[in-house]
Amino acid sequence: MTLLVAGIIVFIATHLLRPFAPDLRARAIASLGKSGFMAVHGIVSLLSLVMMAYGFVLARENGGSVLYQPPVFMGHITLTLMLISSVCLVAAFLPAGYIRTKLKFPALAAIKLWAFSHLLANGESYSVLLFGAMLAWAVILRITLKKRIASGEATLPVFVSVTYDLIAIVLGVALYGVIVLKLHEWLIGVAPLVM
Known part of the structure; x- marks a missing residue:
């Protein structure tokens, strides 16, 4: 379930930058430019989605407790x-x-x-x-x-x-x-x- 958790953390962290880390986001935009930041953000978002989907499949194959x-x-x-x-x-x-x-x-x-x-x-x-x-x-x-x-x-x-x-x-x-x-x-x- 490690990959699933990592994917969730990366996805949530990248999508809560604006409200919770505006200075970090602003520095990244200043460094990369708006289009560069959006490209990196998009790639990281896509990667996190792949991590979550694949991590979910792996977690399901390995079983988990039924809550x-x-x-x-x-x-x-x-x-x-x-x-x-x-x-x-x-x-x-x-x-x-x-x-x-x-x-x-x-x-x-x-x-x-x-x-x-x-x-x-x-x-x-x-x-x-x-x-x-x-x-x-x-x-x-x-x-x-x-x-x-x-x-x-x-x-x-x-x-x-x-x-x-x-x-x-x-x-x-x-x-x-x-x-x-x-x-x-x-x-x-x-x-x-x-x-």
Whole structure:
């Protein structure tokens, strides 16, 4: 589980630089330039995601203690919440429709739904570690973003068109289908649907 823990630490540390270590972030930008910093940040983020995914697979293969045994119906709730999460995730990358303006930070909403829904369906120690850490990180980041908005450092999305909501729903459902039917099994080794 060492690789999983390391991946979680690297991911959270790099994504909480702005609110908790602004001086360190500013020095890195001054040294590397904005584009250089963003490139390094992106590479480290991707590496941490790979570490978490591979670490999770290794932890699952090596077994882990079962902290709780979720009832079977929780899997159905997880699948439903993941559909909503997929739509939120797509909405985060589109100009603002109602979904984006109401949620304010739809990518964080997607991550919180993803983490929470997976905690409902998985009670193994490595699952609770990964999904609990990601849920906590998303909640902390949302609180810090609220403070940045209040101080004028960040702005909220402004509604553009309901068309982007329709696009988010269509692409979100398509993304959900790809994840459920193939991608989840390919990346994680577990098929969400048993055919």
